[in-house]
Amino acid sequence: MTHIGIVGTGAWATTLGILLARTANKTILWSRSEARANELETARVNDRYVPGVEFPDQMSISGSIDESVANADLVIIAVPSVTIRENIQQIKSAISTTSRIVCATKGIEIETGKRMSQVISEELPELDPRHIGVLSGPNLAPEIAAGNPATATVAFPGLQMAKDVQAVLSSDVFRVYRSDDAIGVEFGGALKNIVAIGAAFIDGVGLGANTKASFVTRGLHEITRLGVAMGARPDTFAGLSGMGDLIATCYSTLSRNYRLGLGIASGKDLPSVLSELGQTAEGAPTTQAAVKLAKKLGIEMPIADVTHAVLFEGASPEEAIRELMGRMLQPEVRY
CATH class of the missing domain: 3.40.50.720 (NAD(P)-binding Rossmann-like Domain)
Known part of the structure:
Protein backbone atom coordinates (compact mmCIF):
# COMPACT_ATOMS: atom_id res chain seq x y z
CA MET A 1 0.00 0.00 0.00
CA ASP A 181 8.86 19.74 -19.16
CA ALA A 182 8.04 20.74 -15.61
CA ILE A 183 8.47 24.43 -16.47
CA GLY A 184 5.87 24.30 -19.24
CA VAL A 185 3.38 22.22 -17.28
CA GLU A 186 3.67 24.55 -14.31
CA PHE A 187 3.38 27.80 -16.27
CA GLY A 188 0.40 26.50 -18.25
CA GLY A 189 -1.50 25.65 -15.09
CA ALA A 190 -0.72 28.96 -13.42
CA LEU A 191 -1.15 31.44 -16.27
CA LYS A 192 -4.39 30.05 -17.66
CA ASN A 193 -6.21 31.48 -14.62
CA ILE A 194 -5.48 35.00 -15.85
CA VAL A 195 -7.15 34.24 -19.17
CA ALA A 196 -10.12 32.61 -17.43
CA ILE A 197 -10.84 35.78 -15.48
CA GLY A 198 -10.80 37.82 -18.69
CA ALA A 199 -12.95 35.28 -20.54
CA ALA A 200 -15.56 35.70 -17.82
CA PHE A 201 -15.37 39.49 -18.24
CA ILE A 202 -16.42 38.93 -21.85
CA ASP A 203 -19.30 36.61 -20.95
CA GLY A 204 -20.39 38.89 -18.15
CA VAL A 205 -20.80 41.95 -20.34
CA GLY A 206 -22.22 39.96 -23.29
CA LEU A 207 -19.56 40.56 -25.93
CA GLY A 208 -20.23 37.24 -27.64
CA ALA A 209 -18.60 34.01 -28.77
CA ASN A 210 -16.27 35.56 -31.37
CA THR A 211 -14.73 37.91 -28.82
CA LYS A 212 -14.30 35.14 -26.27
CA ALA A 213 -12.77 32.70 -28.77
CA SER A 214 -10.31 35.36 -29.88
CA PHE A 215 -9.43 36.26 -26.30
CA VAL A 216 -8.85 32.66 -25.22
CA THR A 217 -6.79 31.84 -28.31
CA ARG A 218 -4.59 34.90 -27.95
CA GLY A 219 -4.36 34.13 -24.25
CA LEU A 220 -2.87 30.73 -25.03
CA HIS A 221 -0.33 32.39 -27.32
CA GLU A 222 0.56 34.84 -24.56
CA ILE A 223 0.96 32.06 -21.99
CA THR A 224 3.21 30.17 -24.39
CA ARG A 225 5.36 33.22 -25.09
CA LEU A 226 6.15 33.78 -21.41
CA GLY A 227 6.65 30.07 -20.79
CA VAL A 228 9.11 29.70 -23.68
CA ALA A 229 11.03 32.74 -22.41
CA MET A 230 11.38 30.93 -19.09
CA GLY A 231 12.67 27.71 -20.68
CA ALA A 232 9.51 25.74 -21.47
CA ARG A 233 8.83 23.87 -24.72
CA PRO A 234 6.08 25.45 -26.85
CA ASP A 235 4.38 22.13 -27.60
CA THR A 236 3.65 21.60 -23.90
CA PHE A 237 1.10 24.43 -24.04
CA ALA A 238 -0.92 22.51 -26.64
CA GLY A 239 -1.37 19.73 -24.09
CA LEU A 240 -3.51 19.08 -21.03
CA SER A 241 -1.74 21.56 -18.76
CA GLY A 242 -2.02 24.30 -21.38
CA MET A 243 -4.93 24.16 -23.79
CA GLY A 244 -6.79 21.51 -21.81
CA ASP A 245 -6.75 23.40 -18.54
CA LEU A 246 -7.44 26.67 -20.33
CA ILE A 247 -10.61 25.35 -21.99
CA ALA A 248 -12.01 23.86 -18.79
CA THR A 249 -11.31 26.98 -16.76
CA CYS A 250 -12.58 29.49 -19.32
CA TYR A 251 -15.86 27.70 -20.02
CA SER A 252 -17.08 26.32 -16.69
CA THR A 253 -18.84 28.04 -13.83
CA LEU A 254 -17.19 25.46 -11.56
CA SER A 255 -13.98 27.43 -12.03
CA ARG A 256 -13.37 29.88 -9.20
CA ASN A 257 -11.35 32.14 -11.50
CA TYR A 258 -14.15 32.21 -14.05
CA ARG A 259 -16.64 33.08 -11.30
CA LEU A 260 -14.28 35.79 -10.13
CA GLY A 261 -14.38 37.36 -13.59
CA LEU A 262 -18.16 37.17 -13.71
CA GLY A 263 -18.39 38.91 -10.36
CA ILE A 264 -16.14 41.75 -11.51
CA ALA A 265 -18.13 42.10 -14.74
CA SER A 266 -21.32 42.49 -12.67
CA GLY A 267 -19.85 45.62 -11.11
CA LYS A 268 -18.51 44.26 -7.83
CA ASP A 269 -15.01 45.05 -6.62
CA LEU A 270 -12.31 42.42 -6.15
CA PRO A 271 -12.46 42.13 -2.32
CA SER A 272 -16.23 41.66 -2.45
CA VAL A 273 -16.05 38.92 -5.07
CA LEU A 274 -13.25 37.09 -3.25
CA SER A 275 -15.26 37.25 -0.04
CA GLU A 276 -18.32 35.78 -1.78
CA LEU A 277 -16.26 32.98 -3.33
CA GLY A 278 -14.97 31.92 0.06
CA GLN A 279 -12.15 30.01 -1.64
CA THR A 280 -8.82 30.81 -3.22
CA ALA A 281 -8.92 32.19 -6.77
CA GLU A 282 -5.30 31.90 -7.87
CA GLY A 283 -5.79 34.10 -10.93
CA ALA A 284 -5.72 37.36 -8.95
CA PRO A 285 -2.24 37.00 -7.38
CA THR A 286 -0.97 35.24 -10.51
CA THR A 287 -1.98 38.26 -12.60
CA GLN A 288 0.13 40.48 -10.37
CA ALA A 289 3.07 38.07 -10.54
CA ALA A 290 2.86 37.57 -14.31
CA VAL A 291 2.71 41.28 -15.12
CA LYS A 292 5.73 41.90 -12.90
CA LEU A 293 7.66 38.98 -14.40
CA ALA A 294 6.84 39.92 -18.00
CA LYS A 295 8.05 43.47 -17.47
CA LYS A 296 11.29 42.17 -15.99
CA LEU A 297 11.84 39.93 -19.04
CA GLY A 298 10.62 42.44 -21.62
CA ILE A 299 7.81 40.11 -22.74
CA GLU A 300 4.55 41.57 -24.08
CA MET A 301 1.51 40.23 -22.23
CA PRO A 302 -1.38 42.53 -23.21
CA ILE A 303 -4.09 40.20 -21.88
CA ALA A 304 -2.42 39.97 -18.49
CA ASP A 305 -1.96 43.76 -18.55
CA VAL A 306 -5.62 44.54 -19.19
CA THR A 307 -6.78 41.90 -16.71
CA HIS A 308 -4.55 43.56 -14.14
CA ALA A 309 -6.04 46.94 -15.06
CA VAL A 310 -9.57 45.66 -14.40
CA LEU A 311 -8.73 43.82 -11.18
CA PHE A 312 -6.44 46.36 -9.57
CA GLU A 313 -6.60 49.68 -11.43
CA GLY A 314 -10.30 50.38 -11.80
CA ALA A 315 -10.65 49.75 -15.54
CA SER A 316 -13.89 48.25 -16.88
CA PRO A 317 -14.05 45.03 -18.94
CA GLU A 318 -15.24 47.06 -21.93
CA GLU A 319 -12.24 49.37 -21.64
CA ALA A 320 -9.96 46.34 -21.47
CA ILE A 321 -11.30 44.91 -24.72
CA ARG A 322 -11.04 48.28 -26.46
CA GLU A 323 -7.42 48.47 -25.33
CA LEU A 324 -6.70 45.07 -26.87
CA MET A 325 -8.51 45.85 -30.14
CA GLY A 326 -6.65 49.13 -30.55
CA ARG A 327 -3.13 47.69 -30.28
CA MET A 328 -0.64 48.00 -33.13
CA LEU A 329 -1.11 45.40 -35.88
CA GLN A 330 1.40 42.55 -35.80
CA PRO A 331 2.09 38.94 -36.91
CA GLU A 332 -0.09 36.26 -35.34
CA VAL A 333 2.76 34.11 -34.01
CA ARG A 334 5.73 35.56 -32.10
CA TYR A 335 7.74 33.55 -29.56
Whole structure:
Protein backbone atom coordinates (compact mmCIF):
# COMPACT_ATOMS: atom_id res chain seq x y z
CA MET A 1 0.00 0.00 0.00
CA THR A 2 1.39 3.42 -0.99
CA HIS A 3 1.40 6.08 1.75
CA ILE A 4 0.54 9.49 0.28
CA GLY A 5 0.79 12.60 2.43
CA ILE A 6 -1.16 15.63 1.24
CA VAL A 7 -0.43 19.11 2.56
CA GLY A 8 -3.70 21.03 2.66
CA THR A 9 -7.41 20.48 3.32
CA GLY A 10 -8.96 22.73 0.68
CA ALA A 11 -11.03 21.68 -2.32
CA TRP A 12 -8.19 20.31 -4.45
CA ALA A 13 -6.31 18.69 -1.56
CA THR A 14 -9.48 16.98 -0.36
CA THR A 15 -10.42 15.87 -3.87
CA LEU A 16 -6.98 14.39 -4.47
CA GLY A 17 -7.19 12.63 -1.13
CA ILE A 18 -10.57 11.12 -2.01
CA LEU A 19 -9.39 10.14 -5.50
CA LEU A 20 -6.20 8.44 -4.32
CA ALA A 21 -7.80 6.74 -1.31
CA ARG A 22 -10.40 5.18 -3.60
CA THR A 23 -7.58 3.23 -5.24
CA ALA A 24 -6.45 1.75 -1.89
CA ASN A 25 -3.66 4.23 -1.20
CA LYS A 26 -3.16 5.18 2.44
CA THR A 27 -3.86 8.89 2.15
CA ILE A 28 -3.33 11.32 5.03
CA LEU A 29 -4.10 15.02 4.68
CA TRP A 30 -2.23 17.42 6.93
CA SER A 31 -4.02 20.42 8.43
CA ARG A 32 -2.11 23.25 10.11
CA SER A 33 -5.03 23.46 12.54
CA GLU A 34 -5.44 20.55 14.95
CA ALA A 35 -9.04 21.63 15.56
CA ARG A 36 -9.81 21.60 11.84
CA ALA A 37 -8.16 18.21 11.46
CA ASN A 38 -10.30 16.78 14.27
CA GLU A 39 -13.43 18.37 12.81
CA LEU A 40 -12.86 16.81 9.39
CA GLU A 41 -11.82 13.44 10.79
CA THR A 42 -14.97 13.29 12.89
CA ALA A 43 -17.32 14.46 10.12
CA ARG A 44 -15.68 12.29 7.42
CA VAL A 45 -16.74 14.87 4.84
CA ASN A 46 -15.44 18.33 3.90
CA ASP A 47 -18.73 20.17 3.56
CA ARG A 48 -16.98 23.53 3.21
CA TYR A 49 -15.15 22.62 -0.02
CA VAL A 50 -16.33 19.19 -1.25
CA PRO A 51 -19.88 18.90 0.09
CA GLY A 52 -21.68 15.60 0.09
CA VAL A 53 -18.67 13.40 -0.74
CA GLU A 54 -17.71 11.09 2.11
CA PHE A 55 -14.09 10.24 2.80
CA PRO A 56 -13.03 6.71 1.81
CA ASP A 57 -11.86 4.44 4.62
CA GLN A 58 -8.22 4.76 3.50
CA MET A 59 -8.27 8.57 3.87
CA SER A 60 -7.67 10.40 7.13
CA ILE A 61 -6.95 13.95 8.33
CA SER A 62 -4.23 14.76 10.83
CA GLY A 63 -2.70 17.75 12.53
CA SER A 64 0.57 15.80 12.92
CA ILE A 65 3.27 16.47 10.34
CA ASP A 66 5.03 13.25 11.27
CA GLU A 67 1.91 11.13 10.79
CA SER A 68 0.96 12.61 7.43
CA VAL A 69 4.28 13.48 5.77
CA ALA A 70 7.32 11.97 7.50
CA ASN A 71 7.03 8.41 6.20
CA ALA A 72 5.08 9.11 3.03
CA ASP A 73 6.10 7.47 -0.24
CA LEU A 74 4.79 10.56 -2.01
CA VAL A 75 4.01 14.05 -0.72
CA ILE A 76 1.51 16.25 -2.57
CA ILE A 77 1.41 19.99 -1.94
CA ALA A 78 -2.06 21.48 -2.50
CA VAL A 79 -2.28 24.81 -0.67
CA PRO A 80 -2.84 28.38 -1.91
CA SER A 81 0.19 29.83 -3.70
CA VAL A 82 0.42 32.76 -1.28
CA THR A 83 0.93 30.35 1.64
CA ILE A 84 3.10 27.69 0.01
CA ARG A 85 6.42 28.99 1.33
CA GLU A 86 5.06 29.15 4.88
CA ASN A 87 3.63 25.63 4.59
CA ILE A 88 6.89 24.16 3.31
CA GLN A 89 8.77 25.80 6.16
CA GLN A 90 6.41 24.06 8.59
CA ILE A 91 6.83 20.57 7.11
CA LYS A 92 10.51 20.71 6.13
CA SER A 93 11.64 18.85 9.25
CA ALA A 94 9.60 15.84 8.13
CA ILE A 95 10.91 15.78 4.54
CA SER A 96 13.78 13.38 3.94
CA THR A 97 16.45 13.65 1.25
CA THR A 98 14.73 10.82 -0.63
CA SER A 99 11.19 12.23 -0.51
CA ARG A 100 9.23 12.62 -3.73
CA ILE A 101 7.11 15.76 -3.91
CA VAL A 102 4.35 16.69 -6.35
CA CYS A 103 3.20 20.29 -6.37
CA ALA A 104 -0.50 20.57 -7.24
CA THR A 105 -0.64 24.30 -6.49
CA LYS A 106 -1.05 26.54 -9.55
CA GLY A 107 0.50 29.95 -9.14
CA ILE A 108 3.56 32.20 -9.28
CA GLU A 109 5.07 33.92 -6.26
CA ILE A 110 4.36 37.65 -6.57
CA GLU A 111 7.54 38.97 -4.96
CA THR A 112 10.03 36.72 -6.76
CA GLY A 113 8.29 35.53 -9.94
CA LYS A 114 9.22 31.98 -8.99
CA ARG A 115 7.18 28.94 -9.87
CA MET A 116 5.78 26.96 -6.96
CA SER A 117 8.23 24.09 -7.48
CA GLN A 118 11.08 26.60 -7.33
CA VAL A 119 9.78 27.91 -4.02
CA ILE A 120 9.61 24.34 -2.68
CA SER A 121 13.16 23.63 -3.84
CA GLU A 122 14.42 26.85 -2.30
CA GLU A 123 12.88 25.97 1.06
CA LEU A 124 14.16 22.37 0.88
CA PRO A 125 17.78 22.87 -0.23
CA GLU A 126 18.85 19.36 0.82
CA LEU A 127 16.24 17.69 -1.41
CA ASP A 128 17.35 16.80 -4.93
CA PRO A 129 15.39 19.11 -7.31
CA ARG A 130 14.83 16.09 -9.55
CA HIS A 131 12.53 14.76 -6.80
CA ILE A 132 10.16 17.73 -7.14
CA GLY A 133 7.45 17.53 -9.80
CA VAL A 134 4.19 19.20 -10.73
CA LEU A 135 0.64 18.05 -11.49
CA SER A 136 -1.64 20.06 -13.76
CA GLY A 137 -4.49 19.69 -16.22
CA PRO A 138 -8.22 20.29 -16.73
CA ASN A 139 -9.10 19.33 -13.17
CA LEU A 140 -12.28 20.92 -11.84
CA ALA A 141 -12.40 19.47 -8.35
CA PRO A 142 -16.19 18.93 -8.00
CA GLU A 143 -16.31 16.77 -11.14
CA ILE A 144 -13.38 14.63 -10.04
CA ALA A 145 -14.77 14.22 -6.52
CA ALA A 146 -18.04 13.06 -8.09
CA GLY A 147 -16.13 10.30 -9.91
CA ASN A 148 -16.23 11.76 -13.42
CA PRO A 149 -13.32 10.77 -15.71
CA ALA A 150 -10.49 13.30 -15.92
CA THR A 151 -6.91 13.59 -17.13
CA ALA A 152 -3.79 15.43 -16.01
CA THR A 153 -0.06 15.65 -16.66
CA VAL A 154 2.62 14.98 -14.07
CA ALA A 155 6.04 16.41 -14.88
CA PHE A 156 9.45 15.92 -13.32
CA PRO A 157 12.88 16.96 -14.60
CA GLY A 158 13.52 13.26 -15.29
CA LEU A 159 11.10 10.98 -17.13
CA GLN A 160 11.73 7.92 -14.93
CA MET A 161 10.56 9.78 -11.83
CA ALA A 162 7.57 11.07 -13.81
CA LYS A 163 6.78 7.51 -14.90
CA ASP A 164 6.96 6.17 -11.34
CA VAL A 165 4.65 8.88 -9.97
CA GLN A 166 2.33 8.57 -12.96
CA ALA A 167 1.68 4.96 -11.97
CA VAL A 168 0.79 5.98 -8.40
CA LEU A 169 -1.61 8.76 -9.42
CA SER A 170 -3.42 7.03 -12.28
CA SER A 171 -6.69 5.14 -11.95
CA ASP A 172 -9.63 4.09 -14.11
CA VAL A 173 -11.17 7.57 -13.70
CA PHE A 174 -7.98 9.68 -13.53
CA ARG A 175 -5.65 9.13 -16.47
CA VAL A 176 -2.27 10.78 -15.91
CA TYR A 177 0.23 11.50 -18.68
CA ARG A 178 3.92 12.17 -18.02
CA SER A 179 6.32 14.86 -19.15
CA ASP A 180 9.82 16.12 -18.44
CA ASP A 181 8.86 19.74 -19.16
CA ALA A 182 8.04 20.74 -15.61
CA ILE A 183 8.47 24.43 -16.47
CA GLY A 184 5.87 24.30 -19.24
CA VAL A 185 3.38 22.22 -17.28
CA GLU A 186 3.67 24.55 -14.31
CA PHE A 187 3.38 27.80 -16.27
CA GLY A 188 0.40 26.50 -18.25
CA GLY A 189 -1.50 25.65 -15.09
CA ALA A 190 -0.72 28.96 -13.42
CA LEU A 191 -1.15 31.44 -16.27
CA LYS A 192 -4.39 30.05 -17.66
CA ASN A 193 -6.21 31.48 -14.62
CA ILE A 194 -5.48 35.00 -15.85
CA VAL A 195 -7.15 34.24 -19.17
CA ALA A 196 -10.12 32.61 -17.43
CA ILE A 197 -10.84 35.78 -15.48
CA GLY A 198 -10.80 37.82 -18.69
CA ALA A 199 -12.95 35.28 -20.54
CA ALA A 200 -15.56 35.70 -17.82
CA PHE A 201 -15.37 39.49 -18.24
CA ILE A 202 -16.42 38.93 -21.85
CA ASP A 203 -19.30 36.61 -20.95
CA GLY A 204 -20.39 38.89 -18.15
CA VAL A 205 -20.80 41.95 -20.34
CA GLY A 206 -22.22 39.96 -23.29
CA LEU A 207 -19.56 40.56 -25.93
CA GLY A 208 -20.23 37.24 -27.64
CA ALA A 209 -18.60 34.01 -28.77
CA ASN A 210 -16.27 35.56 -31.37
CA THR A 211 -14.73 37.91 -28.82
CA LYS A 212 -14.30 35.14 -26.27
CA ALA A 213 -12.77 32.70 -28.77
CA SER A 214 -10.31 35.36 -29.88
CA PHE A 215 -9.43 36.26 -26.30
CA VAL A 216 -8.85 32.66 -25.22
CA THR A 217 -6.79 31.84 -28.31
CA ARG A 218 -4.59 34.90 -27.95
CA GLY A 219 -4.36 34.13 -24.25
CA LEU A 220 -2.87 30.73 -25.03
CA HIS A 221 -0.33 32.39 -27.32
CA GLU A 222 0.56 34.84 -24.56
CA ILE A 223 0.96 32.06 -21.99
CA THR A 224 3.21 30.17 -24.39
CA ARG A 225 5.36 33.22 -25.09
CA LEU A 226 6.15 33.78 -21.41
CA GLY A 227 6.65 30.07 -20.79
CA VAL A 228 9.11 29.70 -23.68
CA ALA A 229 11.03 32.74 -22.41
CA MET A 230 11.38 30.93 -19.09
CA GLY A 231 12.67 27.71 -20.68
CA ALA A 232 9.51 25.74 -21.47
CA ARG A 233 8.83 23.87 -24.72
CA PRO A 234 6.08 25.45 -26.85
CA ASP A 235 4.38 22.13 -27.60
CA THR A 236 3.65 21.60 -23.90
CA PHE A 237 1.10 24.43 -24.04
CA ALA A 238 -0.92 22.51 -26.64
CA GLY A 239 -1.37 19.73 -24.09
CA LEU A 240 -3.51 19.08 -21.03
CA SER A 241 -1.74 21.56 -18.76
CA GLY A 242 -2.02 24.30 -21.38
CA MET A 243 -4.93 24.16 -23.79
CA GLY A 244 -6.79 21.51 -21.81
CA ASP A 245 -6.75 23.40 -18.54
CA LEU A 246 -7.44 26.67 -20.33
CA ILE A 247 -10.61 25.35 -21.99
CA ALA A 248 -12.01 23.86 -18.79
CA THR A 249 -11.31 26.98 -16.76
CA CYS A 250 -12.58 29.49 -19.32
CA TYR A 251 -15.86 27.70 -20.02
CA SER A 252 -17.08 26.32 -16.69
CA THR A 253 -18.84 28.04 -13.83
CA LEU A 254 -17.19 25.46 -11.56
CA SER A 255 -13.98 27.43 -12.03
CA ARG A 256 -13.37 29.88 -9.20
CA ASN A 257 -11.35 32.14 -11.50
CA TYR A 258 -14.15 32.21 -14.05
CA ARG A 259 -16.64 33.08 -11.30
CA LEU A 260 -14.28 35.79 -10.13
CA GLY A 261 -14.38 37.36 -13.59
CA LEU A 262 -18.16 37.17 -13.71
CA GLY A 263 -18.39 38.91 -10.36
CA ILE A 264 -16.14 41.75 -11.51
CA ALA A 265 -18.13 42.10 -14.74
CA SER A 266 -21.32 42.49 -12.67
CA GLY A 267 -19.85 45.62 -11.11
CA LYS A 268 -18.51 44.26 -7.83
CA ASP A 269 -15.01 45.05 -6.62
CA LEU A 270 -12.31 42.42 -6.15
CA PRO A 271 -12.46 42.13 -2.32
CA SER A 272 -16.23 41.66 -2.45
CA VAL A 273 -16.05 38.92 -5.07
CA LEU A 274 -13.25 37.09 -3.25
CA SER A 275 -15.26 37.25 -0.04
CA GLU A 276 -18.32 35.78 -1.78
CA LEU A 277 -16.26 32.98 -3.33
CA GLY A 278 -14.97 31.92 0.06
CA GLN A 279 -12.15 30.01 -1.64
CA THR A 280 -8.82 30.81 -3.22
CA ALA A 281 -8.92 32.19 -6.77
CA GLU A 282 -5.30 31.90 -7.87
CA GLY A 283 -5.79 34.10 -10.93
CA ALA A 284 -5.72 37.36 -8.95
CA PRO A 285 -2.24 37.00 -7.38
CA THR A 286 -0.97 35.24 -10.51
CA THR A 287 -1.98 38.26 -12.60
CA GLN A 288 0.13 40.48 -10.37
CA ALA A 289 3.07 38.07 -10.54
CA ALA A 290 2.86 37.57 -14.31
CA VAL A 291 2.71 41.28 -15.12
CA LYS A 292 5.73 41.90 -12.90
CA LEU A 293 7.66 38.98 -14.40
CA ALA A 294 6.84 39.92 -18.00
CA LYS A 295 8.05 43.47 -17.47
CA LYS A 296 11.29 42.17 -15.99
CA LEU A 297 11.84 39.93 -19.04
CA GLY A 298 10.62 42.44 -21.62
CA ILE A 299 7.81 40.11 -22.74
CA GLU A 300 4.55 41.57 -24.08
CA MET A 301 1.51 40.23 -22.23
CA PRO A 302 -1.38 42.53 -23.21
CA ILE A 303 -4.09 40.20 -21.88
CA ALA A 304 -2.42 39.97 -18.49
CA ASP A 305 -1.96 43.76 -18.55
CA VAL A 306 -5.62 44.54 -19.19
CA THR A 307 -6.78 41.90 -16.71
CA HIS A 308 -4.55 43.56 -14.14
CA ALA A 309 -6.04 46.94 -15.06
CA VAL A 310 -9.57 45.66 -14.40
CA LEU A 311 -8.73 43.82 -11.18
CA PHE A 312 -6.44 46.36 -9.57
CA GLU A 313 -6.60 49.68 -11.43
CA GLY A 314 -10.30 50.38 -11.80
CA ALA A 315 -10.65 49.75 -15.54
CA SER A 316 -13.89 48.25 -16.88
CA PRO A 317 -14.05 45.03 -18.94
CA GLU A 318 -15.24 47.06 -21.93
CA GLU A 319 -12.24 49.37 -21.64
CA ALA A 320 -9.96 46.34 -21.47
CA ILE A 321 -11.30 44.91 -24.72
CA ARG A 322 -11.04 48.28 -26.46
CA GLU A 323 -7.42 48.47 -25.33
CA LEU A 324 -6.70 45.07 -26.87
CA MET A 325 -8.51 45.85 -30.14
CA GLY A 326 -6.65 49.13 -30.55
CA ARG A 327 -3.13 47.69 -30.28
CA MET A 328 -0.64 48.00 -33.13
CA LEU A 329 -1.11 45.40 -35.88
CA GLN A 330 1.40 42.55 -35.80
CA PRO A 331 2.09 38.94 -36.91
CA GLU A 332 -0.09 36.26 -35.34
CA VAL A 333 2.76 34.11 -34.01
CA ARG A 334 5.73 35.56 -32.10
CA TYR A 335 7.74 33.55 -29.56
